[in-house]
Amino acid sequence: MEITITGVNAITYPSLHIWNWTVSVYLFCGGLAAGLLIMSAIANLRAGPANPEDRVDTVRAALLAPFVLMFGMFFIWLDLERHFNTYWFFLSFEPAAPMSWGGWGLGLGLPLSLAYALSNVSQEHRQWLRFDFLKELAAWLNPYLKPLAKIVFALGIFIGIYTGVLLSVLVARPLWNTPVLPIHCLVSALATGAAVIILIATRGSTQLFFTKINLWLITTDLILMVFDFLGHLTSGASHRESILPFFTYTSQYFVFGVAFVLIALLFPLALVSMLLCVKEGNKGELSGATRFRMKLSAVMVLAAAFIIRLAWVYAGQLTKLS
Amino acid sequence: MPRYVMVIDQRNCIGCYACVAACKTENDVPLEHFRTRVVETVQGEFPNLRMELRSELCNHCDNPPCVSNCPTGASYKSKDGTVQINRNRCVGCKACIAACPYDARYIYPGQGFADKCTLCIHRIKQGKEPACVATCIGASRVFGDLDDPQSKVSQLLSEANSSVLLPEAGTRPRVFYIRKQSKPD
Structure with missing residues (x-):
């Protein structure tokens, strides 16, 4: 017998609306920051001792990444219903919850990406930094450029995949629940990172x-x-x-x-x-x-x-x- | 520890919505939100139609995706097996709402925490039944300890075929349904 559902009562049936465009902005910015970090890290790790002028586009990408990340994190913070409870993300770690990994990953990743950005600023360009302590910090971090590049490369991969894992683990939502999504998000993150470098390159x-x-x-x-x-x-x-x-x-x-x-x-x-x-x-x-x-x-x-x-x-x- | 479960005997449900009203009153559930609902579906082809009245609520799963996806540990599985929420720890990230295949959760308006059926744990601690069970005039909703072979839930589940909602989700629900066609007339 053919079964067709002809009616569902609307009175108590839930209409699901969980996340809105702020989450989309967060996922986009997270991916973009990941792409910028990965591209910039690869450029730094593969390059030999280069003329500072040759590195200017890589430096721009590295400088942009933490701000894009911050922008995205601001939007996910906006999406939280209880903004002042955000600290609970950092008072617990739930290994099975991707959002817990994301909270810690981004919480630690943001200062790391800032440190990486500063380490990219060569002596010739340090006069552009507004504050003296930033100039000193950049000078102190500069010798650690390559180790930091290795770390942010891994961080970029983590963030790029995380933006997909966040959705793909949800069995209840079939469109998201696919193992292709995290890889798709990582590739898309790399593409957006490369796209922004094309836009900002001199x-x-x-x-x-x-x-x-x-x-x-x-x-x-x-x-x-x-x-x-x-x-x-x-x-x-x-x-x-x-x-x-x-x-x-x-x-x-x-x-x-x-x-x-x-x-x-x-x-x-x-x-x-x-x-x-x-x-x-x-x-x-x-x-x-x-x-x-x-x-x-x-x-x-x-x-x-x-x-x-x-x-x-x-x-x-x-x-x-x- | 007891193993609390709910059995919903759909043979006895008349769709009076008394459970929904009792739940809202008992738990101060805000307007436009429900911790339990009665889903009515009409199936078949005219004139051979069949209506199903199915009470739905949080399934207090043994493998709850809302708990595993909660980033702060606000959602937790308590010792009696019920799934509860620590409102103070909830950040309102809505991951639990997205993770629940039964759409059992909602954000409490104005306060921002995720809310859902607690199985009236406050009443259970006082030795009472959940409000929806106590008010059910057709005795469609039955609550009890599955580890007690003398309990009504154990007896009901042993004498009739039962099923759970969305078993493919792998959540191992603790709300069992006895459907109309499960016992031959």
């Missing part, structure tokens, strides 16, 4: 280098997204239904359909644009138009990454086991 060669990196990252991102959807499609009924918001253009789900179309447009557009830029860049001198197109592609990557997080946070809450 040198065309840096932009071209990170555009090449982003080509691979965006391709991986797209493949992971397809696998994510396929994993849900070939799984149980709850998982199959969990991806419906992205493909059902009803009034309830329309916004998710639009988000999916935007993601499906922005990533391939960025990919093609980057490919063309790399082709032109490989020929020789980078023109102003090519550099502009690289920046535009980077903006598209950032926009798509934010839309993904926004859509996933909201759509995941509509899904449940059945």
